[in-house]
Amino acid sequence: QGPEPRGMGFLLHVILWMLVGRCSAMLAMLDLTIDEEQPAGTIIGDISAGLPPGISAYNYIISELDGTAVTSDLDIDEITGIIKTAKVLDRETRDLYNFFAVTKGGATVQVKIVVKDINDHAPTFPQSKSTLRIPERTPIGARFSLDAAVDADSYPFNTQGYVIKKGNLGQAFKLESKRGSDNVLNLDLVVSSDLDREMRSSYSLTLEAFDGGSPSKSSQMTLDVSIQDINDNAPLFNQSRYHALISENLQPGSNILQVFATDADEGENGVVIYEINRRQSDPDQYFVIDSKTGVIKLNKGLDYEVKKVHELVVQARDNATHPEITTAFVTVHVRDYNDNQPTMTIIFLSEDGSPQISEGAQPGQYVARISVSDPDYGEYSNVNVSLEGGDGKFALTTKDNIIYLICVDKLLDREERDAYELRVTATDSGTPPLRAESSFTLHIVDVNDNPPLFDQQVYSQTIPEVVYPGSFVLQVTARDKDQGPNGDVRYSILHNQKTHSDWFTIDPVTGIITTVAALDYETDPLPTLTVVVTDGGRPALSSTATVNVFLQDVNDNEPVFNSNFYNVSIKENAPVGTCFLKVRPI
Structure with missing residues (x-):
């Protein structure tokens, strides 16, 4: 195996090698391609394919150019010349590998390996959601640039187009794209129909970008389009003409009527301001209008004899910089007024002339007499009298529409309601x-129709027989629903010697029962009292209750023989144990 020089050192080595005993060195080119994302170990090609015809080799010296990552990404067999991938290649990271292979015979092959793109990336928007504001009435064809989707792949696998998938109600928008010099497919949103905020104030568009793969890859984003208001609507009154009928004696400051207008715009463009057009109507300012509410008020007194009808021109304008104005007409009719109210005199038929009636009054009994009159003439002098209140207990009757009588209509009960x-x-x-x-309060006078009633029908108390006279026993209580003297109660004891009630007394006001004599359990262990309560009515009403007093026995008696002297005789031969006398204590 030969050495593995790299870079400039390798080139010097090759030159020396070619100069020492090599006859004709040759430089050949070998261009290879491989798709990205192939597994490690995939064969790319054979270096021998780049040798000139007739030259073969089985041993190579390999040198990469600086920065081409040949040794890290490729696996080159220096004996056979077979080139394989050492790992999965990514075109987006590196799309070209370049190195030299030199045979021992001096033949040199420059190998270029181009990594081919596959569709392994989807177009991606910079944001998943974006907002765009567009004024209403924007001209059709107006364009708004959007952030383009970026695809790391190369043509034709990069971004090829955009579509609106949903939310494009009424086909209000369309998308147009154009590829820029940087190979990015730029995106514009184009207005394709009239935008009216008052009809629709927002759109939520789902945009999709797709690439040229087969099948294609895509991604989506949401574009919220907010339609901004412009002052394209004038205020609109809820009716074009208003009418009011008022009396000439209406006081200044009184409300007459309210006009109402709405503006479909928003913000200041939709704020409605009301005013009276003084150049066309009401120059004397009989009327004023609240600029915010539209309430028209009387500003000064009217005179039916001077002017019977007033015509007002009311304007509603919005608060825009260049306001829109709408007009409505208000007709105010002045009517001669009835300036004398009826007079009414009420006389109560009680003994002292006060508004009162006995609860014992029967239906039909009169309570009060009413006389009415009206200084006006004609139709104004016809007076109608009505009675309100009383929960249906009273009625109003008349024979001539001049004198009216209030009478009892249903039975009364002061204890149920006293006024x-x-x-x-x-x-x-x-x-x-x-x-x-x-208006008056009719008081119901009490009659003595309720007897006083004890809280209990039977009272019980236990006391020792040795208490001193004046000792407290118990207190009874009674109540009377009536009022005044009819409701005042007084207590007494219905004495009966058989029950030894004379041992006790009762306070007539408080109902407190006390002892007035010595008590004796041996004489009567259970003295019983009948207590009477009487009200102050005439005639008086009363009721009774029973008081049972249980006496506790104490040791207050010593034993007494039934005789102070006993005389008996007994035989001398009486046996032992013979009873000859029996004495008993009383």
């Missing part, structure tokens, strides 16, 4: 109608 809010309204027939109102 009602009533409102009487007198309305004339004017346009607009005038009215007089009177």
Whole structure:
């Protein structure tokens, strides 16, 4: 085997070799190709194929040119001249290998190996998602440059075209491409139909780039197209003419009506500003309009006798730099007003003239008398009187539409409700109608229709028999739903000597029961009381409860013989154990 010189040293070695005993050195060329991505060990070619006719060799000296990576990427058999791949070759990393092979006879072969491209890369967009803003009304044919897809392969395996896969609603866009000097297929988005933000404000396009392989490789990106607003819409009123009817006595500052307009644009282009065209209408400024809400208000008093109809020209403009303006007409009719409201007098039919009625009042009983009048003439003098409130307990009746009576319509119960809010309204027939109102609270006067009731029907208490007179036993309580004197309660004990109720007393106000005498368990271990509660009504109502007092026995009695002296006799021959006397304590 010969030495393995490389670079300039190798060339000097070859020259010396050719000068020493070699007759006619020859330089031949061998061009070889191989597809990239072939497995390691794939045969590329044979160096002997590059030798001149009639020359053969079986031993070579190999030298690569500087930087060609021959020794790392290729496996060259220096004896046979067979060239193989030492690893998988990648054209995108290196597409050419160049080296010299010299025989011992002095023949030199320059070998060039070109790595051929295969379609091993897909076109790739720089971003998977991008955003583009396009003003509406952009002319058809306008172009917007997009980032091109890059494919590391060479023609025809590099990027060959683009398509919109989805999202192109209404065929609003198309793609056009042109290959640049750098062999990149540049991409433009072209407007192909009218863009109207008010119809569609955005598009989400899926773009696909494909190469020239078979089958082709491709990749996709999402392009979000936002349609930017321009001021291409004027404000639009919801009606072209508005009408209002107001009374001449309407106070300045009162709302009359509201005009309303919308603008399909967005931002400042869609902000609507209202104004009255003073050059064409209302020079005396009877009316003003809120520039933001469109509410028209009365600015100063009107006079039906001076002017019955006012015509306003109202403008709506947007807030763009060059605003669009729309006009609407407002007709305000002034009507002579009914300037006298009805008068109403209410007289309550209670004893003291106050608004009250007994809860015992029967349906049909009168509560109040109402008289109405109206100083106006004609239709304005016709007065209608109505009654509100009372939960249906009261009604209004009249025979001549001048005198009205409020009467009880359903039975009342003060304990259920003790007052009602009533409102009487007198309305004339004017346009607009005038009215007089009177509200009052009708109080329901109590009657003694509920007896007082104890909290319990039976009370029980246990106390020792030796307590001192005046000792607390228990307290009874009773309640009466009535009010005032009818609801005041007083307590008493219904005495009965058989039950020894006279041992006890009760406070008539508090219901506290105490002892008034010594108690004796041996006389009565269970004295029973009947307690009476009476209200202050006339006539009074009452109820009773039972109080059972359980006495606890104490050792308060000493034993007593039934006799102080006993006299007995016994026979002298009585046997032992004979009972001759038996005494008993009382």
